[in-house]
Amino acid sequence: RVFESSGQVGGIWVYGDRSVMYDSLSTNIPKEIMGFSDVPFDPSLPSFIKHTDVLSYLQAYADRFALRDSIAFNTTVHSAEYVAAGREGAAVEGGWRINGEERLYDALVVANGRYNKPRYPRLIKMGFRGPSTHSKYYREPSAYANQRVLVVGGSWSGSDLVWELSSVATTVVWSGTQFTDADTAADLAAKLPANVRLVGRTEGVEEDGRYISVGSDGRLVTSTDTIDAVIWATGYTYDFPFFAPGSGLIPSGTADDPQCLFDALHLHVFHKSHPASLFFVGLPFGTGGVFFFLEGEA
Secondary structure, three states, X not given: OEEOOOOOOOHHHOOOOOOOXXXXXXXXXXXXXXXXXXXXXXXXXXXXXXXXXXXXXXXXXXXXXXXXXXEEOOOOOOXXXXXXXXXXXXXXXXXXXXXXXXXOEOOEEEOOOOOOEEOOOOOOEEOOOOOEEEHHHOOOHHHHOOOEEEEEOOOHHHHHXXXXXXXXXXXXXXXXXXXXXXHHHHHHHOOOOOOEEEEOOEEEEOOOOOEEEEOOXXXXXXXXXXXXXXXXOOOEXXXXXXXXXXXXXXXXXXXXXXXXXXXXXXXXXXXXXXXXXXXXXXXXXXXXXXXXXXXXXX
């Protein structure tokens, strides 16, 4: 049985209020290495496909193998606890209780994704009172027309947003740790639109919109120019709210250091406290072919 909080197949690929996607999003890896081994993507599609194509693929896959009958839609998992053998009617092997149900499950696979809880950096100062949002909630650029926008985060979503915003914004200030290096910043700046400026890691934003970043000499620099809005493209933290804090299953430092979680798992999949019944799927980053990798873990 699969518990799914939304009303349809697709997870984060379902575009809408609960989505983490922006309207223009396309994949950053080719479809040729993305799909499950038994069903390739439509060969007529380009290598880098729209998010709508990925959603169609997943829904067609579910239909092909009649998976919907095994999914409990619109069912959020609020609690998951292990009931030891011989306690509360558990079988000899024990089992997992979901949402307080009487039924116990022999095994639990945690596949709730890694794009649920936005990560925000720790700042030395945040007095800014203008629009400030995480990239999770960004949809399209029109709201930023003729504005000076600070985009914090030098990875994939930050790059996508900078290029898109540069078409409507007056200025886009792109902040990333790697841009503290003058040579790295210069090489990239030559490839970017003229209204994009690069600065080092953001350490704060003043009330009037001046931003504090790390300069090439490692010192903090407060800008003389101001911004009108901030978008935090700073990633996500692992989040498992259905496990009680007292369960000891998720190390307390996981939000700040994912390695704490990985240390509790074998091969990033098997929980060391319950190696035969508690499994995590989809935790590692940078794995290339997404669905093919998830299939391998499963």
